[in-house]
């Protein structure tokens with residue numbers, strides 16, 4: 001495992017905090033403050049009940065964003081409507097969660113903004129119950145909590161002790177530091193604990209002369225999100241990146257390169273002893289045959305650049321290290337599945353994550369540089385779809401698939417990557433909350 005504390009996992013994360021009607025609602029202010037201290041971006045949704053206890057202005061001041069409260073408010077829907085709000089976070093925390101809110105959540109209701117956002121969201125959801133001890137002990141609440149836990153909702157608390165209503169028992173909101181630590185643990189799956197992962201990201205630059213290059217529009221976001229998700233899953237991660245303007249994710253070792261050949265060299269140096277290679281870089285397929293020593297001056301009306309093929313890093317990694325589980329990306333404008341499967345076979349890799357690009361793309365909303373994406377995953381005997389989500393969320397889902405497929409791969413291969421008889425399992429991909 002790399003050595004990050006659980007609240008350090010919240011740096012750069014988007015947390016949607018739901019506040020419901022409970023006397024403990026005032027403590028949610030402290031939760032916002034601590035989440036921000038941990039580096040998270042926070043948006044707050046309040047129910048009508050919560051607003052009986054605390055003014056929205058408190059949360060606006062603490063979170064730095066207006067509080068979201070109405071499901072059918074035209075202005076709010078035009079700004080960030082409930083569906084955008086559901087897509088925005090990396091995790092949702094409802095603290096305090098009242099007995100009534102847990103009941104509505106268990107029923108799948110969408111009768112206010114917070115319930116609708118929880119219903120429309122696929123990100124990890126944690127609830128921190130706070131209620132009178134008798135309400136907590138009631139079999140109706142116990143049933144609701146069981147139902148929610150069965151659906152993958154994470155329960156934080158409640159704590160036991162003296163209550164505002166004079167009762168003693170379980171039902172107190174967990175203290176803010178414990179809530180923040182518990183939320184951080186949602187981002188620690190341990191799925192790749194002890195594994196070494198190499199990720200390439202960003203574009204490459206192929207020099208034409210000392211001041212010019214051939215490049216592409218890759219932002220590097222997907223590769224960086226994958227490196228971060230793999231580190232969160234406990235892996236030791238080396239990120240080999242072309243020129244991008246992104247911060248290095250916490251706990252990740254970064255190597256900066258420019259050209260495809262430099263990237264290959266850095267990858268080959270980092271590779272021995274690795275378990276997984278993810279080629280998320282948009283590597284230039286060609287480079288100028290000759291790099292002019294001096295700046296090329298304009299003269300003739302036409303100028304021809306002669307290009308030659310660059311090494312295919314992904315294919316080269318798999319050729320040299322068949323024992324490493326290799327993941328490639330494919331960006332396609334037509335026949336997504338056919339092209340992706342062809343690349344899977346041609347490069348001999350173990351998993352291809354494919355997405356649409358260009359105007360014919362049914363789901364993509366401008367993948368290069370965009371915050372969101374949708375992926376289809378293909379492996380030799382299976383496939384799975386990851387619907388439109390933030391790149392951070394997709395990266396976590398992809399890491400889960402890699403962890404699952406890595407197990408199958410290990411069982412089916414000897415230490416040198418040779419296929420053993422009777423290998424192969426069929427797995428349609430695990431659902432994630």
Ligand code: CTP
Pocket residue numbers: 200260279280281282283284285310311312313314315327328329330331332343
């Ligand atoms: N890749 C690589 N080295 C290259 C080119 C691509 O490692 N020189 C990797 C990318 O990181 C990505 C996958 O290969 O994981 C993309 O495969 P590629 O065949 O280049 O796909 P496209 O760029 O979509 O190219 P084309 O459709 O032209 O074959």
